Amino acid sequence: MTDTPETPVTTRDAVADAAVRTAVENGLPTTIADLTALVRIPSVSWSAFDPAAVEASAEKVAELVRGLGVFESVEVTRSAIEGSEQPGQPAVLATRAARNGRPTVLLYAHHDVQPPGNDAEWESAPFEPTVRGDRLYGRGAADDKAGIMAHIASIRALVETSGPDFELGLAMFIEGEEEFGSRSFANFLADNREALEADVIIVADSNNWDIDTPALTIGLRGNVTFRLTVTTLDHASHSGMFGGAVPDAMLATIRLIATMHAEDGSVAVEGLTSHEQQTPEYSEEQLRLETGLLDGVATIGHGSILNRIWAQPTVTVTGIDAPSVDNASNTLSPSISIRISSRVAPGQPAQEAFLALERHLRANAPWGARLEIDDIDTGEAFLVDTSGWAVAEARSAMADAWGKEPVDVGVGGSIPFIADLVRVFPKAQILVTGVEDPDSRAHSPNESLHLGVFKRSVLSEALLLARLNMRGE
Template structure:
């Protein structure tokens, strides 16, 4: 009988030999501009789903491989295509659900990219391209790990496996909750691995144990019935831009910390993290000061933040001597773990209404809500994951918080309360997810794929008595 050590060595060899194919397949996926936002070609999201489904079928492991959509509640629309695949557990083994998403962020300003965003380009040990890290690398880490397990132990293993590759995570996962409901029996698992987070650095793996929540909405500020001449009426009539700027400035105190009553903070220890590291990882130039108070990581992991992510107002090219009657802004707030997203939105709206200058009229729309997440680290799956990460990277993993949000995790917790949820990822702090020149550190990907393959092998050996 093959020993556990021999199995693990075989997994290691298979994972290493499978990296070139995994990276080649990643390149194929990156070439598909699968942007699920309104206004983009959603046929590309379908093409991406079909490409991912083809890779899943190529493993030969799954009894069911489908591309499915679910309705968006409260609308007549359906969501973007998701790939689902199932393989039943045998002989008392657990079932693991592997999640990632195949849709990507819009490109933004093409001129800021050093190479074409949908042409994967290798430079200095990194693969550049939109989705190269977030999150098509997550898709390929899952598929590559399954390939390695299959090559090492054959297709006749007992571990149950479910794949769920979403197609609209970047666009708000609007059909996610309905998709869980529609496919609950097939998605049910003992362990859920969400490969959509990051690591401490390019060499040190991490388990994400806390995530901030978020609320995002559009606010319109109106002060005039129509545009008016700035020379004729300026100085007596408030224009919408003036009112909007004064109103938005009330969000922050002089340190740049959020100053909205009703938004909470989490009191938790954070590991050492220097201002020098922040400047390096965030691209903060000399002379520009960090904002907020407390330890740097407490500001990112455990306190709220508010960002104006978009504005509709006259452009510089179209500027004229006119008082603007209306502007619109998109506001994105990140919320401390432990705060309810809807309650936080209500606090922000109340703050804005209370501080609207000159009687400016406010209108709110397009609200989105995502609750924060705290991981229960006491389960056996967390221990197995830490062990696999250590073996895969050769470095002890660390537990981290993340300032970003993965709102659908709250849906997973609600629908599958008995599942142990592990949040991992292939990104490092220099990956620039959502930004121009997004990239994947190849060595980090190599270690992440190996670590997941070793985790799958461990779970395949976990008997019902464990």
């Protein structure tokens, strides 16, 4: 890894930039065709889904990476899940050494996807990529198979304009379990530390401000998720015979969860903290447009909308195991399980947040209901150091590709493994970029990729790589 001095910006070459633009434009049909092939693979990494699809997805990504013809090593590999001997999902690892003092860039994305959810809520089949208007629809079309193809396409443009013998060092890490908690990520870094070491790390897994304005993500919330089981009876009982005297688990669960929020909907869990930061202007009208919030339904929380989304904690019930409406009987439920997802504000350790949540739940269990908390996952929040030369280079490339200066944004979601990257590679400059826009609906039915955003995102990265390849000349 080079000790490149922190000069502000690499010298621009208008002819070289024009060549990169042409290469990206000419390569776009092939890039989109390759993306659709990836989207057709239902690579859901969750344990209840077929792992063969994730394996097939990894092999397809490795085939694309090998086809670039620039990496000295390309392999599909696994590491053990943390705290276990069980292997994690397959990842793709590729490396190419830098020469003549050029920096090394690590390109990260993930090839696994969220479950599709209810197929009936999709306007087209989730794993049959479909273009409607200027958007490509399909599970993973945006999150994050487009991130993979942004890396592939930018390297193709670099090869076309600089030849395959360019001097920039490259590593590529395409993970296979980001949507399932990155449970082998820390071990993967430890197992492959030397291969992954880089001056700059580009994480292509975030959003842009809108379809016309790029963004560089400089803040991410952390997360805590766990299963909470509430038990009040050792067996089900007749609700007519005993209701009114015996608290059932459903009632206890509802009552307990209600204690976690104040009247305005903000989190009311002692020990969960917020982060003070300035946010751009963002109206309630824009929030309603981007989220589908119904007329007459009020927003929740306090402070600016973006401060609520980027810098305050949340508590959400994302799943429940309970009798369905169709199967409901006149029965007092003995036990109910729910999945709690909490977002943690930047600046608070995730374990500290979990302990605050646990204390609150146990202190507020109604009627002495018994609680069990298990299946716990935590991920750390992240704040980017924006003072390095790589951030200046990225901003310049984005401005040239989009014709607009990028906006520095926080993100309400979490990318917990970034904290692991910072821990293992403390000298690396981390750039969190993205191919998504506010209407991409990642994790939701009808996930989509705006093809104009995708083209400009590819061009941003291609310009950045081309300029870093000349850095130091």
